[in-house]
Amino acid sequence: MPDSSRPHREPAFNAPWPALLLCVFILGLYGLQSMVSDEQLLFINFGLSPILLAQGHWASLITSLFLHGNWLHAGINAVMALAFAAPVARAFGLGFRGFLSFLSFYLVCGIAAGLGYCLIHMNQDVILVGASGAVSGLMGAAMRLRIEGLLLPILSRPVISASIVWIGINLFAGFYAIVQAM
Missing domain, CATH: 1.20.5 (Single alpha-helices involved in coiled-coils or other helix-helix interfaces)
Known part of the structure; x- marks a missing residue:
């Protein structure tokens, strides 16, 4: 018989698996990226450039989300993703369908941020890399969530x-x- 007089202790670290997976994915991909001898070539081929997007390089809206400038950039995005992905992942549900919805939401946020960047920097040949736009979308969603998972x-x-x-x-x-x- 369990002792009901002892308070139930929550673990200090209680992130749902989709949030942890996203964090590991961001750091793991940067780890692989850092082993490439010519990172600039990666940025040119897979980063988001407004000029190249206008020429039809649509895949870069997604591929750019998985490149980062350095370990600090990847680390900050991973930590922020972990913090804000947790409530959003729980709201979508922790099953496979919930994970697919969460992942779709993350990608849509990143794509929307990339399109916004390209609109602002329309005729500039500046390459964007990183998950900051997608993570900002998670932050926005987390700000709208109440504790019980309902939207404000x-x-x-x-x-x-x-x-x-x-x-x-x-x-x-x-x-x-x-x-x-x-």
């Missing part, structure tokens, strides 16, 4: 507040990069 309305105060903070951080980072480049 998009115009609710918590969602708007978190969105304003996230936009502010991105604007600051963008302006900081511009000032540093001067």
Whole structure:
């Protein structure tokens, strides 16, 4: 008979398997990428370039999500993915269908971010790599989820507040990069 007077202790690390798999995938693929002798060739062939996308290189909207600039870039994306993928994966369900829905959502977020990048940098030959856009989509979804897995309305105060903070951080980072480049 179990002792009901002892409190049930949750494990310190309780991420669902789809979130862990995504984290391992990001780091594992970068590990493989780092063994390639000519990373620049990988970026040119599989990174996202607005000019090449306009010429029909559509696959780069997906392939660019699985390349990273360095270990720090891959590590930050993996940690952020782990944090924000957990509630989103639970909301989709932890079975195989839920995993496929979660993966589809992740890819759609990454594709949407890549298209947005290409619209902003339409005539520039700058290559984008990384999962930051897809991870930001997971963050946005996680911000809308309540503890019980229901969605908060998009115009609710918590969602708007978190969105304003996230936009502010991105604007600051963008302006900081511009000032540093001067």
